[in-house]
Amino acid sequence: MEKEKVAEWDVAAAKSYLLQTSSQTGINLYDHLATLLHKLLEERPNDPVDIFEEISREVKRNKFTASTGTIRDQIDRTGEVALADIQKKLMVASEGDEDGRAEEEDPENPLPNLIKLNFFFEQAGVGIGREETFRVWLALKNLYDTQQLRHVRFWGKLFGLEQSYYVAEAECREGDEEEESSGDKEESQEAEEAKDEDAEEDKEEDMIPKPMWKPPPKAPREEPGTGANKKVYFVCNQPGKPWVKLPHITPEQIFVARRIKKLLTGRLDAPIHSYPPFPGNEANYVRAQIGRISAGSHISPNNYYMFGEEEEEEEGAVRDEFNKNEDYQPQPPRDMLDLGNWVHHVLHLLPQGRTRWWNPAQKNEEEFDEEEEEEEEREEPEAPQEEVGPPLLNPLSEDSEVDGVTPWSAFLSSRAVAQHAVAVVRSNLWPGAYAFAHDKDFENVYVGWGHKFKVDNYDPPMPPAPLEEFPSGPEITEGLDPTPEEEAAVKAEQEGAEGADDEEEEEEADEENEDDD
8 A cells, every 4th residue: 555655646746747837838748749739640750750859849839939029910011011901902803894894984095004094105215104003994994993094094104202192184074063153152152242341340440541553363264164264173192092173273373383393292282392382282282284285285196076056156166076087097107207297185374374255354344333433533454365275176386495495206116116116295394294196096294393494593573572562753752861050040030030020010000090080
């Protein structure tokens, strides 16, 4: 009995020894051997004595736990990985595309084949790369599906200091344009009501004299769907990120944008610090530059577009509607090097900042009745001279040089095989603007910083001279102070004159007394 008890004590002591936990790995030999034997009996490998040590190390690796918190549970994702997750959603086919059907509501394709167009631009050495073009194409498709636009195309890419802008040009449906115009009218009505309330409050206060001078009236903005606001533009910093719709432009923004030069930051809410002060933030400045570039560099082959036969040209009216010529016959690439075979299909922006001139001398009848009396007292100002720009579909050969710089340059993508080459036209006034023509395909694209070429370095305009407070003249000119001698002489003259007046009054009084006697 005693031997059995000793054996039990020895087994218990041995087991307790094997159950001691390691200070480095946190496991004990008893559990490790049990797991090891269970693994050998379950897998039954050949020659277990030879691989016993390897199996032991494998079991330890599977049970390894870090004693310290140096290993992070969640790895921080880089910007590239986060962007890849966003763009991964673009690769997933929508429900309508799963069956492989290309259902199109419009007879014309609302989404152009950007891969095909990029192939032609690559031959001319222009573009943003095939992979980037494919991602932009998917982003344009997503924009078309979400916004329900009539037509959308890739306008180009604007570089920025922090981020770049991918620009999409679109046409809204008729109902959306009406909603935008009605919303703009409501905002203008609210602004007019606020002005009327301020005017009534001013009348209640003490009447303060107001100057006769009034600032020149500002040209109104062109309605959505017409003129400079004919197209709608969306921008994003990376394909896959949300598209942001840019606001419509005003003539004042175009006027100031022509006189400043700013590098884009990539943030639409960034302020624009410049002189003259720009009325808006970077979103408005980007939209103004897009309008200027489109008006100056968007071209098409001659006879590709044509005016409607039923359209009658009125006196003083600007024709801005044209249709695609279904009977268009493309010309050989060598003939497309002639600038006379290219035309502008976007209206020119007048110095006023509009495509149609607005006469500032015109006034409403109500304003004329209220200010009729004041206008009679003032001199009538001279009538402003009407601004006239080149007509639509005007050939490039009629464009004049700017500071000795030819506006356009045309070349072929390959002179070795000219019959299959692509005719390319580059704008020298807007570096980064290109157009190509091949058979019945043509397209415009812009990739650059959004600045117009200038021969001289940019110099900010000087501030105007300060206005005079009042006209100078002898009647309001301050005289010099007299000397003491001059003051004494003047006093002596005044005293002498007063004494002479007193003597005359005494003589007149004596004569009146003698007449009474």
